[in-house]
Amino acid sequence: MERCGWAGNDPIYHAYHDTEWGVPEYDSRALWEKLILDGFQAGLSWITILKKRDNFRKAFAGFDPDVIAGWGEAEVRRLLGDPGIVRHRGKIEATIGNAQAWQRIEAAQGFDRFLWDYVGGVPIQNRFTSLAEVPAETPLSKQISKDLKKAGFRFCGPTIVYAFMQAVGMVNDHLVTCPCHEKVKAIQGR
Template structure:
């Protein structure tokens, strides 16, 4: 058995695939961080984000949405000058707005519960044989994307949301030929 074909031979990517991708995540703040990083990834490769992830965590105060929700132009200017992250004004501004939207959902029902309720609290299990079978988006990712946008989120289109769902284990999209498939399925 071999890893999912998207991994390649990069050690950082291998570690991410083997230990993080697809593992169910239930922490509200960690879920929000991952959704934000998936938004920053739009138009780029995920390995770019992985290589900058620690810089992002430092620049965004550990991705504490309560801190980020209070940010304004001074913090945007500081972040735009930081070469360790993706310096995209729209994505930075969206992160601040998304922190405020996260706070509303967190206060209402918990961001973790809000997300996991979409899949009945348990990861969806797929049995893909090849990467060509894996969709870029699904009816469910479209639904979640629309609802997140209605609640004020940005940079959360259906493709970003589906990549997020895969990464945080809401759906187990490890190929059945991957040694992680069954291990992750047991976690669900």
């Protein structure tokens, strides 16, 4: 058995694949962080974001949405000058708006519940045998994307949402030939 082919040969990718990707995440703040990072990844490679993740965490106050929700133009300018992150005004401004949207959802029902209710609280177990079978988006990722946008989120299209669902374990897309498939499958719900 060998790990999923997308993990390539980079040790950073291997560590991420083997210990994080696909493992169910139920913490509201951690879910928000992963969605934001997936939004920053749009148009770039995921390895770029992984290599900058610690810088992102420092620049964005540990991805505390309650802090970020109160930011304004001064923080946007500071972040645009930070070479340790992806400096994209639209994505930075979206992060502030997404923090405010997170607060509303968190107060109403919990961001974790909002997301996990789409799959009944239990990861969808796919059984793909090749990367060619893995979709870029699904009807469910389209619905979640639509609902997130309705709630005020940006940079959360269906492809970003599906990548997010894979990352946070809402779907188990480790190939059946990967040793992580069974390991992740054994984690059933909260």
